[in-house]
Amino acid sequence: MNDASPLEDRWTHEDIIKSFDTDRMFFRPASADLVRSIFSKYIAPSDKILEVGSGLGELTKLIPEYQSRITQIEQSPRVSQVNKRTNPETNLASANVYNLPFPDGSFNVVTGYSVFDTLADLPKALTETRRVLTAKGKFIHFLDMAASVNTLFWTYKNSNYIPFPAHGKEGEAAARLIPRSKLKNLLLSVSEEKRGFYEGYATDPESYYVLSIKNNSMDLLDLLAHDVENFAPDVSSITFNEFFYNNIQAALKQTGFTTIEAEREMGTSFMKPQGIYLKYPNRQLYYNNVGNIEYFNQSSKGHHPLNQIQIVSILHTVVAQKK
Ligand SMILES: C[S@@+](CC[C@H](N)C(=O)[O-])C[C@H]1O[C@@H](n2cnc3c(N)ncnc32)[C@H](O)[C@@H]1O
Secondary structure: OOOOOHHHHHOOOHHHHHHOHHHHHHHHHHHHHHHHHHHHHHOOOOOOEEEEOOOOOHHHHHOHHHHHHEEEEEOOHHHHHHHHHHOOOOEEEEOEOOEOOOOOOOEEEEEEEOOHHHOOOHHHHHHHHHHHEEEEEEEEEEEOOOOOOHHHHHHOOOOOEEEEEEEOHHHOEEEEEEEHHHHHHHHHHOOHHHHHHHHHHHHOHHHHHHHHHHOOOHHHHHHHHHHHHHHOOOOOEEEHHHHHHHHHHHHHHHOOEEEEEEEEEEEEEEEOOOHHHHHOOOOOEEEEEOOEEEEEOOOOOOOOOOOOEEEEEEEEEEEEEEO
């Protein structure tokens, strides 16, 4: 792999992974429903399963009945430590997806939960994944949060294009790819005070992007997005999600996999309005679309009784088979 990416490194911290909890807690039972149905469709009882980038053990918490059958690997020692402490029965090895410590053909299934979008070198990770899979072995990936910016920023690093922040549809994070050759004109089109920031951004977009998120200065990115839109109205934006979906499919094809399915799939669950759900008495449907949470205040015309809340979780799901 190339130099360590600040974006890739960012996900290896316990606090960052824990910060997803606020979004995830509502949707876990519904996400579990989907994961369970995909696993039972594609995984045989005797199959050996490897989970890459297990973090704090989100996937096995959703489907505890698979825990003893899953070998987990995680590159961050700190995150692994916490996972082991909270899930003592975890079968966890410290390892990197780019260099897996297993012989060829060791697993029937390699899985990951919101992990492959954080990897800087997808083709390399999938080549190594394919190596440890048996003939016709399967790769199953779920994305329950919005795709990380990594894939996009890494793809265009040192290229002729600079990914500038953009407004995606429905507020999804997106980028507009501006040719480097047009940068000078872009800089001339903005005010003097902004120019320094833009110049800095253009030299190291990923670090600037992450720093702006960390400092909660999304308004700066917002401003930038407006200026770039005015400067290049003909350049369309691509959301990080769209980019990741396209990219993982291209990388799977390139590394010798056949994609069986790659789409947003839905899991559902029903809950009595209790605990945290009691705080929102008028809401009867909670809807999560890969990290973009929406709460629908629906009248209960559907098939669920009034005293229950329907939780829907949509995860981007990829299933592929080793050719
Ligand atoms: C976004 S977190 C997701 C963690 C967990 N699957 C979850 O859903 O909460 C990505 C995880 O992948 C791990 N990771 C990142 N790069 C990796 C690599 N090259 N090899 C193995 N694990 C990696 C990170 O340390 C982190 O725990």
